[in-house]
Amino acid sequence: MSLMISVSGIRGVVGESLTPKNLTAFASAFATWVRRSRENRDKSCGNGLPRIVIGRDTRPTGKQIAGLVGNVLALSGCDVVDLGIATTPTVELATAAAEADGGLIITASHNPVEWNALKMLNHRGEFLSAEEVEQLLAIAEEEAFHSARWNGIGKLTLSNGYDNEHIDCILKMPFIDPASIEQEDFKVLVDCVEGAGFAIVPELCRRLGIGNLTLTACEGTGIFPRNPEPVEENLAATIALMKRSGCDFGIIVDPDVDRLALISEDGSLFGEEYSLVACADFYLGIKKGAVVNNLSSSRALADTADRHGVPCYSAKVGEANVTAMMKEVGATIGGEGNGGIILPELHYGRDALVGIALFVQAFTNWRSDNRGGTLSEFRSRFPDYAMAKEKIRLGALTPEMLDTLFSDIAKLYPEAKANRLDGLKLDFADSWAHLRPSNTEPIIRIYTEAPTREQAERLACEMMQKIAAGTAVP
Incomplete structure (x- = not known):
């Protein structure tokens, strides 16, 4: 099997297509690309070394790959800030917050456990564009790598404070009201598929005002109990647990927490597509503006945008493509129909954590307006496809x-x-x-x-x- 190379990163099966040799080559190429990009942005960047933020999901291969990649980046003359286990959106936020020159996430997202990948970010904490990926590949093909001299090697620093900062940024948004959520006394099932969300998702829920949580696959082992893509065919056990639990709804994320799926109280799926639809409907009530999805997304978002009197645009599949169009049209909110919600107010990246906050607040407000009601009833208010x-x-x-x-x-x-x-x-x-x-x-x-x-x-x-x-x- 060959490597998969796209705006979604460099990914493959560890020990087959993803090997120490090509991990080293692409990490070296990325360090070189970051250095060149930095020089192009700022000709007077001085003697300070480029800074790169890295993080990983919980896969068994992640720690070793992070160690290899981190050392390659340092030997290439970059300072490295290692977040350890971190969600993809947390690394994106941290890259911008740390004023780093790039970010690198070791995760194969929804792929099975034998896969892993390098997801590469620019200095804004956003995925590389197609053009930037081509630049990176040219460096790798030519092996035009920058190597640091003995006295120019970068430092590796561990940092573990960005989970709390991510949650703080979400809770500071003025339309998120934990007190109103707490009043609903929700009982919620959380399934993190043993991925990077195992700690941050339950903590976010608690700080949102949800005190009664039923946790499953939230130990962070990295051994996925099922195919980790959060689609119906893979969720039979979670749905069965939901029916037994008596919870008001269930929250499911993928291993790197950029996709959000939801289960209603009766075990029916809210629908990945409708995660974005519900969040957009709520947010457009606060701030009007264009919305963007990808070509594989439901017409329900366009219908919702039309009801709010705003346009809906569709981009090529891939976070980098969607964010590029969102910037082009000045979109208020957007994302992909796989449960990926992008809120520019926070950052340009698919973020299941901000999706959880938007969704829970939207459901809370609806219940308050309707003096109660179930999630399946809430779902019925949206266009049905x-x-x-x-x-x-x-x-x-x-x-x-x-x-x-x-x-x-x-x-x-x-x-x-x-x-x-x-x-x-x-x-x-x-x-x-x-x-x-x-x-x-x-x-x-x-x-x-x-x-x-x-x-x-x-x-x-x-x-x-x-x-x-x-x-x-x-």
């Missing part, structure tokens, strides 16, 4: 072959509006299908949405058949 999500292995398909495949499929549906910005999106009158190569796995993702689950699944099946018919994929 059903999605199907499938995937099919890429095999040996090249980008050129994929381009031809998508063009051929588009020709089969003249009644649909075809968008080729990111793979192929076909917009029909009452449904859509999005086919695209994944940024994180060697697969084609097939997302569909329709008025009912049966229609969405039927459309997804049809798209998989079209892909199979046009390729050698079995």
